[in-house]
Amino acid sequence: MLFDMIEQVPRQIADVGIVGGGQLARMTAQAAIPLGVRLRVLAARADDSAAQVCADVVVGSPDDAEVLSAFARGCRVVTFDHELVPVPALARLDAEGACLRPSTAALVYAQDKRWQRERLGGRGFPVPRHRVVSDGAEIAACAEEYGWPVVVKTPRGGYDGRGVWVVESASEAEDVVGGLTGQLLVEPWLPIEREVAVIVARRPSGELATYPVVETVQVDGICHEVVAPAPISPEMAVRADRVAREIAEAIDLTGVMAAELFVSDGEIVINELATRPHNSGHYSIEGSTTSQFEQHLRAVLDWPLGSTALTAPIVVTVNVLGGPDGQDPRNALPSALAIEGVHVHLYGKDARPGRKLGHVTVRGDDVPSVRERARRAAAILAGTANEIVGVSR
Amino acid sequence: MLFDMIEQVPRQIADVGIVGGGQLARMTAQAAIPLGVRLRVLAARADDSAAQVCADVVVGSPDDAEVLSAFARGCRVVTFDHELVPVPALARLDAEGACLRPSTAALVYAQDKRWQRERLGGRGFPVPRHRVVSDGAEIAACAEEYGWPVVVKTPRGGYDGRGVWVVESASEAEDVVGGLTGQLLVEPWLPIEREVAVIVARRPSGELATYPVVETVQVDGICHEVVAPAPISPEMAVRADRVAREIAEAIDLTGVMAAELFVSDGEIVINELATRPHNSGHYSIEGSTTSQFEQHLRAVLDWPLGSTALTAPIVVTVNVLGGPDGQDPRNALPSALAIEGVHVHLYGKDARPGRKLGHVTVRGDDVPSVRERARRAAAILAGTANEIVGVSR
Numbered sequence: 196m197l198f199d200m201i202e203q204v205p206r207q208i209a210d211v212g213i214v215g216g217g218q219l220a221r222m223t224a225q226a227a228i229p230l231g232v233r234l235r236v237l238a239a240r241a242d243d244s245a246a247q248v249c250a251d252v253v254v255g256s257p258d259d260a261e262v263l264s265a266f267a268r269g270c271r272v273v274t275f276d277h278e279l280v281p282v283p284a285l286a287r288l289d290a291e292g293a294c295l296r297p298s299t300a301a302l303v304y305a306q307d308k309r310w311q312r313e314r315l316g317g318r319g320f321p322v323p324r325h326r327v328v329s330d331g332a333e334i335a336a337c338a339e340e341y342g343w344p345v346v347v348k349t350p351r352g353g354y355d356g357r358g359v360w361v362v363e364s365a366s367e368a369e370d371v372v373g374g375l376t377g378q379l380l381v382e383p384w385l386p387i388e389r390e391v392a393v394i395v396a397r398r399p400s401g402e403l404a405t406y407p408v409v410e411t412v413q414v415d416g417i418c419h420e421v422v423a424p425a426p427i428s429p430e431m432a433v434r435a436d437r438v439a440r441e442i443a444e445a446i447d448l449t450g451v452m453a454a455e456l457f458v459s460d461g462e463i464v465i466n467e468l469a470t471r472p473h474n475s476g477h478y479s480i481e482g483s484t485t486s487q488f489e490q491h492l493r494a495v496l497d498w499p500l501g502s503t504a505l506t507a508p509i510v511v512t513v514n515v516l517g518g519p520d521g522q523d524p525r526n527a528l529p530s531a532l533a534i535e536g537v538h539v540h541l542y543g544k545d546a547r548p549g550r551k552l553g554h555v556t557v558r559g560d561d562v563p564s565v566r567e568r569a570r571r572a573a574a575i576l577a578g579t580a581n582e583i584v585g586v587s588r
Numbered sequence: 589m590l591f592d593m594i595e596q597v598p599r600q601i602a603d604v605g606i607v608g609g610g611q612l613a614r615m616t617a618q619a620a621i622p623l624g625v626r627l628r629v630l631a632a633r634a635d636d637s638a639a640q641v642c643a644d645v646v647v648g649s650p651d652d653a654e655v656l657s658a659f660a661r662g663c664r665v666v667t668f669d670h671e672l673v674p675v676p677a678l679a680r681l682d683a684e685g686a687c688l689r690p691s692t693a694a695l696v697y698a699q700d701k702r703w704q705r706e707r708l709g710g711r712g713f714p715v716p717r718h719r720v721v722s723d724g725a726e727i728a729a730c731a732e733e734y735g736w737p738v739v740v741k742t743p744r745g746g747y748d749g750r751g752v753w754v755v756e757s758a759s760e761a762e763d764v765v766g767g768l769t770g771q772l773l774v775e776p777w778l779p780i781e782r783e784v785a786v787i788v789a790r791r792p793s794g795e796l797a798t799y800p801v802v803e804t805v806q807v808d809g810i811c812h813e814v815v816a817p818a819p820i821s822p823e824m825a826v827r828a829d830r831v832a833r834e835i836a837e838a839i840d841l842t843g844v845m846a847a848e849l850f851v852s853d854g855e856i857v858i859n860e861l862a863t864r865p866h867n868s869g870h871y872s873i874e875g876s877t878t879s880q881f882e883q884h885l886r887a888v889l890d891w892p893l894g895s896t897a898l899t900a901p902i903v904v905t906v907n908v909l910g911g912p913d914g915q916d917p918r919n920a921l922p923s924a925l926a927i928e929g930v931h932v933h934l935y936g937k938d939a940r941p942g943r944k945l946g947h948v949t950v951r952g953d954d955v956p957s958v959r960e961r962a963r964r965a966a967a968i969l970a971g972t973a974n975e976i977v978g979v980s981r
Contacts, residue, residue, distance in 0.1 A: 227619045228641045231918050231934030231946075248621045250641050311612065484929055499926040506899055525624050533892040536877055541624030
């Protein structure tokens with residue numbers, strides 16, 4: 196068992212341990228190098244995205260409380276690549292005195308949508324109306340109040356559009372419920388003018404910093420593009436920023452959090468929270484004075500937070516989603532790099548259709564030209580450059 | 589022997605292997621992550637600067653031809669963290685069909701100052717007048733022509749001011765020669781208005797890109813500060829740029845090279861060449877659209893070169909040189925990070941007085957305020973912040 200290494204070979208105590216070896220851990224590893232932060236990654240597999248590029252990797256299951264506990268003992272601070280670590284395992288780490296940043300209590304707001312809606316709603320935050328149901332009849336009852344369609348969500352475990360259904364009728368409701376067990380969250384289908392996100396960082400001693408509000412362009416629940424700053428009114432940006440700040444305070448955040456927000460009927464409505472660096476903040480690697488990954492390290496280590504100013508008037512990130520032919524984006528890298536000003540980030544993941552394999556960031560002065568270059572590079576990498584390049588809105 | 593691993597454990601072929609595990613390899617490793625370039629480092633010690641942060645490290649002596657040969661067999665392209673690999677070992681790699689970038693022939697221009705002066709001078713490049721001598725009397729004879737003082741250099745192995753002496757008299761010449769064996773290079777002492785540097789990248793297929801001319805501020809032969817762009821006339825910048833380009837063509841460069849140049853009596857004079865990423869280009873990590881480390885990877889892999897445009901009007905890098913009390917800069921990191929817009933790079937090296945332990949980069953609109961912040965942060969990291977912060981010119 197590879198994980199035995201942590202017991203057998205005495206390692207130096209890591210400054211920060213990340214649970215999970217995905218691309219967020221990989222990009223955090225990149226940010227740790229210049230800071231001299233000693234980073235250790237707990238990866239499920241030796242070839243996970245972050246494990247490929249980290250000098251200090253422990254292979255073991257992040258769902259296994261024993262593994263987590265041994266990992267945490269070797270790290271001054273433990274943080275997370277994802278929010279899916281089971282609460283009992285987190286509670287055990289807390290009991291053992293591990294320093295979890297974000298805290299278990301904060302993570303639960305991202306893990307459990309029902310908890311998040313109920314707690315934040317109860318404190319006056321702009322969450323959508325919502326109800327907890329167990330069967331199709333209850334969904335239909337909600338629809339009588341909200342109108343069809345309604346949005347049905349599993350309270351836990353959904354991401355990238357999984358675990359979310361737009362339900363148009365009582366029979367569709369029965370179909371959705373038929374494949375599931377347990378309670379579901381029902382919300383009205385909101386007319387969405389725009390989806391935006393705010394990255395907020397907060398350190399244990401209380402200092403807080405927000406990044407500019409960005410627009411996220413989603414297709415089928417998957418983020419395709421991020422435009423910084425979001426093309427919204429200054430008043431709306433102030434409101435979005437304030438919601439993100441107040442949530443960070445309310446949940447006693449430590450680290451970076453993404454607040455994904457809807458602009459609907461001229462109001463800000465909370466969509467999702469992620470208590471970690473987030474796809475909507477990848478633009479910050481080149482587009483901000485301090486990247487969200489460096490900021491996360493600063494925040495969890497209780498160091499001064501960095502400037503969140505943009506480094507260019509416009510920054511656009513386009514995700515590289517696996518194309519239908521399964522092209523490895525590495526093979527197209529030289530062609531993508533031939534485009535002026537393109538910053539390519541590949542995650543070292545096997546190509547599968549629709550999978551997030553990387554992203555491309557371009558900085559510049561105007562959205563159309565910046566976005567065109569970023570889309571073109573992403574399409575080349577995905578192997579879809581011969582298709583129509585563009586994202587429907 | 590750790591190096592046996594490369595024979596015993598079949599590893600994936602690396603895209604790029606770097607000979608040497610210093611800070612240049614470390615920063616190249618950082619640049620390799622987003623590109624998905626599979627990098628392998630040949631480090632002399634398991635705790636070398638780059639070995640601390642690289643997933644794929646081979647420990648072995650870069651001076652050992654057997655070690656180098658085994659290392660090269662596992663890499664599509666071999667490049668270098670320094671120029672000091674012995675030529676016979678390089679020649680053996682060439683004979684074995686290794687893909688060395690830069691080539692052995694190009695490396696020799698950086699390794700051997702006598703060769704460089706003679707070859708470049710013979711082709712009309714602006715090298716200083718120079719003569720090869722063996723004893724103090726010959727130095728004194730040079731001084732009759734050049735005037736005292738003269739500059740005496742060992743043809744090989746000098747760096748950061750080592751291997752260079754400013755000699756004021758015949759008796760000093762005898763003192764210098766007394767401690768040395770072999771031939772020496774003698775050059776006139778030039779009145780230097782400014783020291784500047786140009787980073788140039790060139791790929792095997794011939795594409796070439798230069799970065800803006802920067803000013804390097806040296807103290808006792810060690811680079812303390814880099815200011816981009818250099819405060820010189822556009823005409824002088826064009827001439828410096830042209831010299832760097834023409835050298836890159838002349839030596840058939842592949843990869844990144846730094847041309848360190850003097851501005852003396854209104855003329856550009858070649859000081860040193862380094863056929864690798866260089867301290868004078870560290871500012872490019874944040875200060876340029878494409879960092880010199882990414883550019884080096886692109887160039888040695890024969891990929892399209894990236895934009896070398898500055899990301900801000902002014903970029904200043906100040907080196908963190910170990911202070912007299914041997915403070916570990918990690919201990920001062922939070923204080924340095926409290927300064928607005930400071931980008932800190934630590935190399936993971938043990939603190940020793942005068943040793944390059946890291947650098948700090950700040951971007952902005954005007955030299956005085958940008959430089960002040962960078963100097964302040966570097967002094968905090970070095971543990972010299974209570975001394976007068978400033979660099980004599």
